[in-house]
Amino acid sequence: MRYVIIGNGAAAIGAIEGIRNNDNENEIILISKENCVSYSKPQLYKMLKKDSLENIYYRKDDFYNKYNVSTILGKSLNSVDFNKKILVVDKETIKYDKLLIATGAKSNVLDIKGFDGELFSFTNIEEALKLKEALANKDRISILGGGLIGVKLSEYLHNMGKEVFLIVGSKGVLSSLGDEKISEILNNEIIKSGVNLLLSRKIISAKKEGPKIEIKLDKGSITCDAVVSCKGVKPEVSLFQKTELTINRGIKVDDHMRTNIEDVFAAGDVTEMYNYLEDSYCNIPILPNAYGGGYCAGINMSGGDSKIDTVYPMNSLQIFDVELITMGLLSPNENDEVLFSLDSEKKVYRKLVIRDGKLVGAALLGDIDRAGILNNIIRNKVDVSSIKEELLNAKINFYTLPREMREIIVKSYTEGIK
Ligand SMILES: Cc1cc2nc3c(=O)[nH]c(=O)nc-3n(C[C@H](O)[C@H](O)[C@H](O)COP(=O)(O)OP(=O)(O)OC[C@H]3O[C@@H](n4cnc5c(N)ncnc54)[C@H](O)[C@@H]3O)c2cc1C
16 A cells, blocks of 8 residues: 655645554655755744745654655656546656545636736745845835735744735725725724735836836835735645546545545645535635644544544734734624624724524634634634623633533534544
8 A cells, every 4th residue: 555645845744643542553755845854834924034945844854764755856746647647747657556646736826918027926936936036126016915825924024034024906905805894994904013004005117227116006106115915815736737636726635635536635725615604615724724624534444433623714923013803703693693793992803703503704813812712613613692792701611601512612622523
């Protein structure tokens, strides 16, 4: 029996740990086009300063030895034949018995009319190092896109002393979270920090004029030294498009991380999983989903039985000293109930979205206390009708929850991942 894993991110690491939970004997081969050990992408910003890759390792570099994994690093998967269970990696043929596809996501790079200069992006180590090198002699940086990566990158570059222009198409940053109040509070914090935030702007064209770049917007223009595209990511499915794999936006997997092809599993940013809150398959490119999906796949690949049936978006970040945690759905349907509290002076905002008596979404900004309790309540689909007002209170604690609710939450902990 041979397990083959394509990728070396959080999903791949989760899968190795899942497989070795059941099977210490059989061979695991890991193939990754990046020639380095697994690193943590949420810490990629650190690479812009003096940090070395070692400081952002996802696991220690003896991990592969410890888990008895053979690595093929710095080589790309070129093609796959699912019928013969064969992969081609740099002209070499590799046979698999169980395969995990964990190729992650790639940058959604903008196509800017007329621009023949270098457009940077920031989704992997190679892109981060390229940007770092370029930054050495560049002071005015434009960042295109007000999502999580664009906003966090603008904070980092601003703290490094750069003049930052954050150019956003919508009315506010993090608009995909679906909560205007969060966007409004963060817009104000970003402006206060000194980052030049340009909202509701369309990029018309850009051109290089010697070492400078001029970006023409629908309202005004900007002259800068470098442009970074932060327009999100898309699943890295290009190699599998012409195969029998079921792919919509990402590779579709069931609650055991199985694809439609026997013995082929997928996990992480490359997938689409069933989001029970939306009642649809969604690509949710966040680290907990990648690791959790990989671990679940690893258990199932090695003969166990693990299921993930509570997938929904979650985000946790700190921007310019404001902490924010969001989970589940924040844009309510017309029949949903929305409860919120706002202390504008202290910049503390809490919001709950309740559907049919159950908590389906929560946002905590400025005071993230009790986020874990709220997440457990969403995950366990607990009826909160009797305590919904109390849930808004940051001081609610586990022991103030009704007994039946505590029992459901404790049970989910003790049963753990199956
Ligand atoms: C800058 C940044 C900040 C982030 N911040 C957060 C955060 O704060 N919180 C959070 O939850 N998530 C965050 N994320 C998202 C999170 O990092 C991802 O969800 C997670 O890394 C996905 O893991 P993965 O294993 O699916 O894919 P990846 O980590 O992308 O790994 C994909 C792997 O596949 C390999 N690969 C791809 N194609 C091939 C091929 N053809 N042949 C061989 N190998 C191949 C790559 O080399 C890589 O090893 C952030 C992402 C970025 C880029």
